[in-house]
Amino acid sequence: MFRFPLLSLLQLLLPTTAAIAALLTPLYFSERQALLKELRVEQESKLENINLMLANTFGDTVNDLKVLASLHLWHELVDSTAREQREDIDQEAQDTVEQWHHFKKYYDLLYVLDSRGRIRFQWRAMPQITPRSPLQATPPYWPLLRELAPDQVFVSPVDIIETESLRFPLPVVYVGVPLYHQSTRKGVLLLRYQVNHLFEALLGICNTQGGLCLLANNQGYWLLGEDIREQWGFHFPERRQFTVRQQYPLLWQQMQHQSRGSLFSADGLFVYQSFSPLKEDSVSAESAAHSSRLQSNIRWWLIGFVPNSSIELYLERLNRDFLLSFTALCLLAAVAVLLIARDRQRKRSLQKLLETSNARFRSVSEMAPVGIFTLDAQGQPTFLNQRLLQLLQVHSLEEAQQRWIERLHPEDRDRVLKAWATCQQQRVPFHEKFRIVHHDSSSHWINARIIPLQQSSATDSFVGTWEDISQMMEQQKLLETARQAAEEASRAKSEFLATMSHEIRTPMNAIIGLTGLLLDTPLNPQQQEFVNTIRLSGDALLAVINDILDFSKIESGKLELESYPFNLCTCVEEVLDLLASRAAEREVELAADIDAGVPCTVIGDMGRLRQVLVNLIGNAIKFTQKGNVTLYVKAMPTPMSQYEFMPSYYSYLFAIQDTGIGISPAGMNRLFKPFSQVDASTTRQYGGTGLGLVICQRLVERMGGQIWVESKKAGEPLTVGGTPPAAYESIPIPESGSVFYFTVRFLLNPKSAPEAVNDTCHLANRRVLIVDDNATNRQILALQTKKWNMHPLVADSGASALTLLQQQGVPDVAILDLQMPEMDGLALARQIRTAYGQLPLILLTSLGNTLTESEKTLFSSLISKPVKQSTLYNALNNLFCEKQKAVSSKPATAPSFEQLKTELPPLRILVAEDNKVNQMVALRILEKLGYRGDIAANGLEVLDAVQRQPYDVILMDMQMPEMDGITATREVTQLFQGLKKPRPRIIAMTANAMESDRQLCLDAGMDDYVSKPIHLEELVRALRQCQPLQTPTT
Known part of the structure; x- marks a missing residue:
C-alpha cells in the first residue's frame, strides 16, 4: 500500500492553509459590507413602497372630495331657506352621500358648512340627517377652512377619536375643500377620513420584508411605534416622553438636517425618509394649537428599523458560513495533496497494467473468428488480426491501410465512407452491413462495428470488428422469399374465397328472387310448402356464404368501418326486435338491462356493432334449451375525456349471459379459431360455419375493444377464453351457461341534442x-x-x-x-x-x-x-298523466303498420347492402310494411338482379365492395337507357348525412335519399313517391 510521509504532508498543507486564509479574509469583509448594504437597500425599498402607497391614498382622497364638491346639490343646500325645500334637498343629499359611501368605505363623517361656519348638512356612517334649526356648532378647523382659496384643499394632521364603543383609539384625518359658485364663496365641504386602514396596509407591506416599520409625526411623536403603548404621545400626557427625540436622539438629530437617510447605531440600522400628504395647493394646521395660521406643508417620518439583535443573526450566519468554507477548503486541500500523491503512484501502476493488457488483447485477437482492429484518432489502423488480413486478402497492416477502400463494393462505398466520417467527427458508434469484393470478383457480406474509446490512448482511439455474414444474408434472403410467398398464398386464398362466395351467391340470389316471384303466383298448399322450403334453404346457404365473405374481407384487409352518428340504445333495442321471434320459438326469455348512465348518441359503425350483437345473442339463443338470455350494457369515459379540449370517447361494455349448455375447457381453446366449433356434436346439432365468433373478434378489435368469454358446464369449473382485460366486473354463472363480454370505443356525438331524461x-x-x-x-x-x-x-x-x-x-x-x-x-x-x-x-x-x-x-x-x-x-x-311524456324518439301519433300497408303502393323492392345484419334490418322493416324484398350484396349483383327480374325500387347502399352504389347507379341507368325501358327508382342509403353527400347521390342519378340507420318515417316518405313499373305485387 502507498504511504506518504507526514513531514512532506505538512510542508504542502501549511502554505496551502495560509493561502486559503489570505484569500478568504478580504472576501469575508466584503461580504459583511455587502450584507449590511443589502439590509439598508431592502429597508429603503420598503419605505419607497410605503411612501408611494401613502401618496396614492391621499391623492385619491383629495380627488374623491373634489368630485363630490363639484355637485351642484351643495350650492342649493347652502342657499335653501324654505323648510319644504330644505327637506327635499336634505333627502337628496343623504341619498347621494349614501350611494357614494357604498364605494368609499373609509369615510365616516361629512359636513357641509355655510360661509359663516354653520353646519348646514351633516352625515355620519350610520344614516342620520341632522336638523338645521337651530344650526349646529362650528366643526373643528373652521378658522383655517374659511381662509381656503378656490383651488386649495385642507388636510389636518392625524388625530384620534375615543368613544366608549371603540376598543382602541381611531386615527382620523379631516380633508376639506371650499364651495364656490360664480366666484362667490358658498361654504366648505369637510370630510373625515379613517386612516387606520392606511396603517394596516403599511404594516402589511412591512410584514412581507424584514425589519420593523415605524411612523412619527413632525414633532416626533409615534403614530406607529415598536409598542402600542408608546403611540399617540401628543394626545395622552402620560406618553409624552415616547418620542424619536427622547428614545433615539442621534437619529432625531440627523433627521433634522436630512429629509432621508440611514444610520447605523448601537440600537441597530435606521433608514428614514419624510412624507408629506399635501400637494402645492393644500394647506394644514399644527396639531397642537389649532390656530388660524395657514401652513404650507406638514410631514410624517417613515422609519425602517432593523434591531441590532437581528443584524447579529445575519452576521452570525455569515461567520458560520465562512468558518465552514475555511474548514472545508482546508480539508479539500489535505485530500488533494493525498490524491495527487496517490494518482502519481496509480498512473505508474496503470501504465504497467495497460502494457500487459495490450499484449493479452493482441494474443486473444489472433485466435478470434472475426476480424479485430484498432485505429488512431486520424482513422489509421494501428493493429489488425490475422482474420481481418484474410478478409481483405492482404499480408500486412500497411497494405491493408492502402487497399481496404478498394475492397468495398462500388454500390456500398459512398454509404460506408459517409458513416465512417460521421463516426470520426461526432464520436458515435459505427454499425454497417456492406459487401467487399475479392480478387476473383466474388463478393462477401461484412457486418462491421466500430466503437470510439472513451479514454483513448496516444495510439488507439477506435476499436472495431469485421464479421463475414455472407451465409446469414443468403438465409435471410431465402426466408424473405418464403414469407412473401406465404403472404401471397394467403391473399390468394382470401381472394379465392371472396370470388367463390360471389360466384355462388349470384345464382343463390337468383334462386331466392325467383322463389319470391313464384310465391306471388297461385300455388296449392303443397307447392307453397316446397317453394317456402327452397327459399328458407337459400337464405340459410346465403348466410353461410356471407360469413365466408366477411371473413375473407377481414383476412385480406379489405374490411372498412364506417363512422356516422347513431343512437346506441336504439341499436340495442332493434337487435332485440330482430331476435325476439327466434327466442320465442325456443321459449327462451330475452331481456336487456341498459345502465342508466349510458350515453346513447355516439359516432361509429352501427352496422358492425349490430352484427356483433346479433351473432352473439343469436348464438346464446341457439345454445340455450331453456332459461334466459340477458344483455347488459354499461359505459365509462376513457382517460383522455377528463380534459375539456380532448374528444369525449366512451368505452362501452356489453355482456350477453345465457343459461345454455356451457363450454368445456377443451372447447374453449378452439372457440376463436376460424372454421372451428366447440366440438363435432355441436356442429351436427346446431350447424354453422364456425366463423361467427372469429368475425366478431376481428370487428371488436377494429372498433378499439376486446372480446372474452366466461363459461361453465354443469359440474365443471369456470373457464375463461379470449382476451380479457386485467380487471373487470364478472357476472356470476349459477349452474351452467356462458357470458360473452366485449368492449368497443365510440366518440360521443358533439352535435346531438341533449338526450331526453325520464320525467x-x-x-x-x-x-x-x-x-x-x-x-x-x-x-x-x-x-x-x-x-x-x-x-x-x-x-x-x-x-x-x-x-x-x-x-x-x-x-x-x-x-x-x-x-x-x-x-x-x-x-x-x-x-x-x-x-x-x-x-x-x-x-x-x-x-x-x-x-x-x-x-x-x-x-x-x-x-x-x-x-x-x-x-x-x-x-x-x-x-x-293526461299528456304522454315519452322517452322514445318516435312520435306517439305515428300510424300503425296496418294503416301504412294500405297507404303505400305495391312495389317490388331490391335491397343493395353488403352487411348481413343491415340486410336483416331492412328486410324486417319492409316486411312490417307489407313488402318482401330481395338482397344484393354489391353493385355487380344489382346488375345481375335487374336483368333477371323486374324491380320497381332499389334501396342502394353507397359503400359496397366490388362495385359501390354510385357506380352501380350509373351502370343501371345506362342499362335501361340501352333497353329503352323505365328504370327502377333508386333510393340512396348512406351513413353520411351531410348536404354534400345528398347532392353527390342526386348527381349520380339517384332519385331519393335516406340516411342510415334507416328511420321508418323517412323510408315511408321515400316509398310513397314510388310507383310500380309492372303488374303490382306486394
Missing part, C-alpha cells in the same frame, strides 16, 4: 307490483322502476302476488307476465279485477301470443317481450 314526476313514490316467474326479468323490471323512483313489490307466481296484495295493500299499478306455471297472467288478472276493482294492469306477452278482445279489456296496456325501457316507461307514465 319521473308522475311515477315517483308510486308502488308497483311485478309478477314474473323468471328471476332475471323480475330483477331487471325492479331495477328499471327504481330508477324512476318507484317502489317495486316483487312476486314469483300468481299465488304469491295475491298473498302480497293482502299483506301490503293495493299498489298503484301491477305488471304481470302472461306465461307463468299454475296461474298465468290472465287468471291472475281476473282474480285481481274481482278482488281489487280497477287496479291498472300491464301484461307482458311473448311474440306470437294473441289475446281475444275480451281478454284485452282486462289490461291498461300490452307490452311485447323483450321489454324496452322506453316502452315500459311510456306505458306507466300514460297511466298517471
Whole structure:
C-alpha cells in the first residue's frame, strides 16, 4: 500500500492553509459590507413602497372630495331657506352621500358648512340627517377652512377619536375643500377620513420584508411605534416622553438636517425618509394649537428599523458560513495533496497494467473468428488480426491501410465512407452491413462495428470488428422469399374465397328472387310448402356464404368501418326486435338491462356493432334449451375525456349471459379459431360455419375493444377464453351457461341534442307490483322502476302476488307476465279485477301470443317481450298523466303498420347492402310494411338482379365492395337507357348525412335519399313517391 510521509504532508498543507486564509479574509469583509448594504437597500425599498402607497391614498382622497364638491346639490343646500325645500334637498343629499359611501368605505363623517361656519348638512356612517334649526356648532378647523382659496384643499394632521364603543383609539384625518359658485364663496365641504386602514396596509407591506416599520409625526411623536403603548404621545400626557427625540436622539438629530437617510447605531440600522400628504395647493394646521395660521406643508417620518439583535443573526450566519468554507477548503486541500500523491503512484501502476493488457488483447485477437482492429484518432489502423488480413486478402497492416477502400463494393462505398466520417467527427458508434469484393470478383457480406474509446490512448482511439455474414444474408434472403410467398398464398386464398362466395351467391340470389316471384303466383298448399322450403334453404346457404365473405374481407384487409352518428340504445333495442321471434320459438326469455348512465348518441359503425350483437345473442339463443338470455350494457369515459379540449370517447361494455349448455375447457381453446366449433356434436346439432365468433373478434378489435368469454358446464369449473382485460366486473354463472363480454370505443356525438331524461314526476313514490316467474326479468323490471323512483313489490307466481296484495295493500299499478306455471297472467288478472276493482294492469306477452278482445279489456296496456325501457316507461307514465311524456324518439301519433300497408303502393323492392345484419334490418322493416324484398350484396349483383327480374325500387347502399352504389347507379341507368325501358327508382342509403353527400347521390342519378340507420318515417316518405313499373305485387 502507498504511504506518504507526514513531514512532506505538512510542508504542502501549511502554505496551502495560509493561502486559503489570505484569500478568504478580504472576501469575508466584503461580504459583511455587502450584507449590511443589502439590509439598508431592502429597508429603503420598503419605505419607497410605503411612501408611494401613502401618496396614492391621499391623492385619491383629495380627488374623491373634489368630485363630490363639484355637485351642484351643495350650492342649493347652502342657499335653501324654505323648510319644504330644505327637506327635499336634505333627502337628496343623504341619498347621494349614501350611494357614494357604498364605494368609499373609509369615510365616516361629512359636513357641509355655510360661509359663516354653520353646519348646514351633516352625515355620519350610520344614516342620520341632522336638523338645521337651530344650526349646529362650528366643526373643528373652521378658522383655517374659511381662509381656503378656490383651488386649495385642507388636510389636518392625524388625530384620534375615543368613544366608549371603540376598543382602541381611531386615527382620523379631516380633508376639506371650499364651495364656490360664480366666484362667490358658498361654504366648505369637510370630510373625515379613517386612516387606520392606511396603517394596516403599511404594516402589511412591512410584514412581507424584514425589519420593523415605524411612523412619527413632525414633532416626533409615534403614530406607529415598536409598542402600542408608546403611540399617540401628543394626545395622552402620560406618553409624552415616547418620542424619536427622547428614545433615539442621534437619529432625531440627523433627521433634522436630512429629509432621508440611514444610520447605523448601537440600537441597530435606521433608514428614514419624510412624507408629506399635501400637494402645492393644500394647506394644514399644527396639531397642537389649532390656530388660524395657514401652513404650507406638514410631514410624517417613515422609519425602517432593523434591531441590532437581528443584524447579529445575519452576521452570525455569515461567520458560520465562512468558518465552514475555511474548514472545508482546508480539508479539500489535505485530500488533494493525498490524491495527487496517490494518482502519481496509480498512473505508474496503470501504465504497467495497460502494457500487459495490450499484449493479452493482441494474443486473444489472433485466435478470434472475426476480424479485430484498432485505429488512431486520424482513422489509421494501428493493429489488425490475422482474420481481418484474410478478409481483405492482404499480408500486412500497411497494405491493408492502402487497399481496404478498394475492397468495398462500388454500390456500398459512398454509404460506408459517409458513416465512417460521421463516426470520426461526432464520436458515435459505427454499425454497417456492406459487401467487399475479392480478387476473383466474388463478393462477401461484412457486418462491421466500430466503437470510439472513451479514454483513448496516444495510439488507439477506435476499436472495431469485421464479421463475414455472407451465409446469414443468403438465409435471410431465402426466408424473405418464403414469407412473401406465404403472404401471397394467403391473399390468394382470401381472394379465392371472396370470388367463390360471389360466384355462388349470384345464382343463390337468383334462386331466392325467383322463389319470391313464384310465391306471388297461385300455388296449392303443397307447392307453397316446397317453394317456402327452397327459399328458407337459400337464405340459410346465403348466410353461410356471407360469413365466408366477411371473413375473407377481414383476412385480406379489405374490411372498412364506417363512422356516422347513431343512437346506441336504439341499436340495442332493434337487435332485440330482430331476435325476439327466434327466442320465442325456443321459449327462451330475452331481456336487456341498459345502465342508466349510458350515453346513447355516439359516432361509429352501427352496422358492425349490430352484427356483433346479433351473432352473439343469436348464438346464446341457439345454445340455450331453456332459461334466459340477458344483455347488459354499461359505459365509462376513457382517460383522455377528463380534459375539456380532448374528444369525449366512451368505452362501452356489453355482456350477453345465457343459461345454455356451457363450454368445456377443451372447447374453449378452439372457440376463436376460424372454421372451428366447440366440438363435432355441436356442429351436427346446431350447424354453422364456425366463423361467427372469429368475425366478431376481428370487428371488436377494429372498433378499439376486446372480446372474452366466461363459461361453465354443469359440474365443471369456470373457464375463461379470449382476451380479457386485467380487471373487470364478472357476472356470476349459477349452474351452467356462458357470458360473452366485449368492449368497443365510440366518440360521443358533439352535435346531438341533449338526450331526453325520464320525467319521473308522475311515477315517483308510486308502488308497483311485478309478477314474473323468471328471476332475471323480475330483477331487471325492479331495477328499471327504481330508477324512476318507484317502489317495486316483487312476486314469483300468481299465488304469491295475491298473498302480497293482502299483506301490503293495493299498489298503484301491477305488471304481470302472461306465461307463468299454475296461474298465468290472465287468471291472475281476473282474480285481481274481482278482488281489487280497477287496479291498472300491464301484461307482458311473448311474440306470437294473441289475446281475444275480451281478454284485452282486462289490461291498461300490452307490452311485447323483450321489454324496452322506453316502452315500459311510456306505458306507466300514460297511466298517471293526461299528456304522454315519452322517452322514445318516435312520435306517439305515428300510424300503425296496418294503416301504412294500405297507404303505400305495391312495389317490388331490391335491397343493395353488403352487411348481413343491415340486410336483416331492412328486410324486417319492409316486411312490417307489407313488402318482401330481395338482397344484393354489391353493385355487380344489382346488375345481375335487374336483368333477371323486374324491380320497381332499389334501396342502394353507397359503400359496397366490388362495385359501390354510385357506380352501380350509373351502370343501371345506362342499362335501361340501352333497353329503352323505365328504370327502377333508386333510393340512396348512406351513413353520411351531410348536404354534400345528398347532392353527390342526386348527381349520380339517384332519385331519393335516406340516411342510415334507416328511420321508418323517412323510408315511408321515400316509398310513397314510388310507383310500380309492372303488374303490382306486394
